[in-house]
Amino acid sequence: MVSESTADLIRFENTIGGQPAGAAGSWFTTVDPNTGQPWAQIPKCGPNDVNAAVEAARNAFYDPAWRDITATARGQLLNRLADIIAEEAERLIALEVRDNGKLIQEVRGQLNYIPQWFRYFGGLADKIQGDVLPIDKPGMHAHTCREPLGVVACITPWNSPLMLLTWKLAPALAAGNTCVVKPSEHTSASTLAFLALFEKAGFPPGVVNSVTGFPAEVGEPLVRHPDVRKVAFTGGDAGGLSVYRSAAEGLKPVTLELGGKSPNIIFEDANLENAVNGAISGIFAATGQTCIAGSRLLVQRSVHDQVVERLVELAKTAIMGDPKRADTQVGPVTTQPQLQRILDYIQIARDEGAQCVLGGGVPDASTLGGGWFVEPTVLTGVNNQMRIAREEVFGPVLAVIPFDDEAEALSIANDSPYGLAAGVWTSDIGRSLRMSNRLEAGTVWINCYRAASFLAPFGGYKSSGIGRENGQEAIDAYLQTKTVWIDTTGKVANPFVMR
Missing domain, CATH: 3.40.605.10 (Aldehyde Dehydrogenase; Chain A, domain 1)
Structure with a gap:
């Protein structure tokens, strides 16, 4: 206004x-x-x-x-x-x-x-x-x-x-x-x-x-x-x-x-503390307003609940507020229409059966200067055919999708019109090489996320x-x-x- x-x-x-x-x-x-x-x-x-x-x-x-x-x-x-x-x-x-x-x-x-x-x-x-x-x-x-x-x-x-x-x-x-x-x-x-x-x-x-x-x-x-x-x-x-x-x-x-709908994939043998930090970095850094956002978190079923619990607990501590403050961790959404778009996608996910285990709305604006803020949001119960898993939201909204084995993780990850980036969290060097070879993405990060350099080519596959x-x-x-x-x-x- x-x-x-x-x-x-x-x-x-x-x-x-x-x-x-x-x-x-x-x-x-x-x-x-x-x-x-x-x-x-x-x-x-x-x-x-x-x-x-x-x-x-x-x-x-x-x-x-x-x-x-x-x-x-x-x-x-x-x-x-x-x-x-x-x-x-x-x-x-x-x-x-x-x-x-x-x-x-x-x-x-x-x-x-x-x-x-x-x-x-x-x-x-x-x-x-x-x-x-x-x-x-x-x-x-x-x-x-x-x-x-x-x-x-x-x-x-x-x-x-x-x-x-x-x-x-x-x-x-x-x-x-x-x-x-x-x-x-x-x-x-x-x-x-x-x-x-x-x-x-x-x-x-x-x-x-x-x-x-x-x-x-x-x-x-x-x-x-x-x-x-x-x-x-x-x-x-x-x-x-x-x-x-x-x-x-x-x-x-x-x-x-x-655009991107990048999969961030956590295997059961990963260092879970690092993997959860990487998941947070992939989606809540920059308020999720990045083309490489790891907006689909694929978690091996054997550690799914543990990862979600750790993720929610850490995300709850994120400091929202004035982006000019050095201690702020989640800033505002850049435009008012984008804020509404994010909220609409959260509602669409709920309507399709996803469970919102964190966030999902607008925080108390009285503590945030009256700007355009949306809470860091974690959705579980997501499958890869839901709109929240297929369409770019461009906001701090994470869709968690379980998988059983490496083959299923690859199938879910590559079943997307996008192919900008992907992350893999594992302690198995063979798996990291297999995954990086088979993921349909222009950038693959292994046990890290959101790294870029003037030396490293950057771009996407598919759409x-x-x-x-x-x-x-x-x-x-x-x-x-x-x-x-x-x-x-x-x-x-x-x-x-x-x-």
């Missing part, structure tokens, strides 16, 4: 062509999920703003100030940016915590880690190489070179705005592309502050631009724009499918990181996405291959016959 005077709100601006840009006087309000109160205004852009941003990015791509600098110089710019991000980290942390309600401890960890992405891909910038081909035709030389695609659209979600933007920007820029960023309409503030740092780092105007607003007015025109050469998107599977369809009309490559972010594999998604043939004989033989 917006009740505060707009005169009291902070205004953020986009960056287009190296200059601050509003949206022809049109703004929308962003709300602090911890208090439910508005705190900032964001430019409400439209197709004309999209055109201006893409034109700025296209001009920058062909401008010698960017196109003709050496790959080493590109890498140095990324390294300089990394230093500036480190210097500005505390300001960016405060903005992101206020805008999306993520715990300050987690946001600080991300912001302190983000510079490493730019340093890593800065180091890869001048390692992009082609090949000399051992061609089979006499008198001919052939080689390949790897070149940037052009303008890249980077579309990011509301749950980890700066981290997930970095996963796109760092490899895209290292490869020599230019970018237009469209952040979530729910959490744009930290992104706009972040993009202002590129000019300070010395990037030429127009290399990185932004447009803010809503999917129909900004997202779709950006994806469809004829000068956009690639789309990198993180979000829900419905949004990803829409992006994929629109991009396909222009034959544009995409990287899509979409969880297309392509990979992070690691050396990521930069390939922002390059295209050119083959060059050179005649060394000085003669053109029969012009009517293919050489």
Whole structure:
């Protein structure tokens, strides 16, 4: 609910062509999920703003100030940016915590880690190489070179705005592309502050631009724009499918990181204390608002009751409250519609026969600042055909599913339209290898959960996405291959016959 005077709100601006840009006087309000109160205004852009941003990015791509600098110089710019991000980290942390309600401890960890992405891909910038081909035709030389695609659209979600933007920007820029960023309409503030740092780092105007607003007015025109050469998107599977369809009309490559319903699997031989901690980390950290949430907890039947008891007792101690406090463990849900969606799914699970053994509702708001909070929730009596086991909730709701043996655990785990991540808890090294080989997931954690690195490729199987972010594999998604043939004989033989 917006009740505060707009005169009291902070205004953020986009960056287009190296200059601050509003949206022809049109703004929308962003709300602090911890208090439910508005705190900032964001430019409400439209197709004309999209055109201006893409034109700025296209001009920058062909401008010698960017196109003709050496790959080493590109890498140095990324390294300089990394230093500036480190210097500005505390300001960016405060903005992101206020805008999306993520715990300050987690946001600080991300912001302190983000510079490493730019340093890593800065180091890869001048390692992009082609090949000399051992061609089979006499008198001919052939080689390949790897070149940037052009303008890249980077579309990011509301749950980890700066981290997930970095996963796109760092490899895209290292490869020599230019970018237009469209952040979530729910959490744009930290992104706009972040993009202002590129000019300070010395990037030429127009290399990185932004447009803010809503999917129909900004997202779709950006994806469809004829000068956009690639789309990198993180979000829900419905949004990803829409992006994929629109991009396909222009034959544009995409990287899509979409939803998940990840199984976190506990075997009877696991260290149960560690496994329960891992289950808590997998679903209640970040208030469950993460694509890799271990929202399906598969527990071997022989230890099922013991695990549930331990899990409930530990989850009961979770401290809910202001995400700016260092001792808070569960913060608010980022948006009011998302809060209602979570509550609706809990009711659907109950209607389908699940038992709610912890949480299941909204806590006493008088102790929590009036924000959008939902209790950590544990559901038992779940089978894998229930909606709570098949559809992404994106909240602190854990569905516990029993299994008898390894074969059944694999069958349940893989019986999902998603395949983003999985966790396995066992002391049997053979089982850990068998499970990791057979689980249909882009990431498998063994006796751990929610680990990520700039060195490790990340992405999904099945409906969880297309392509990979992070690691050396990521930069390939922002390059295209050119083959060059050179005649060394000085003669053109029969012009009517293919050489």
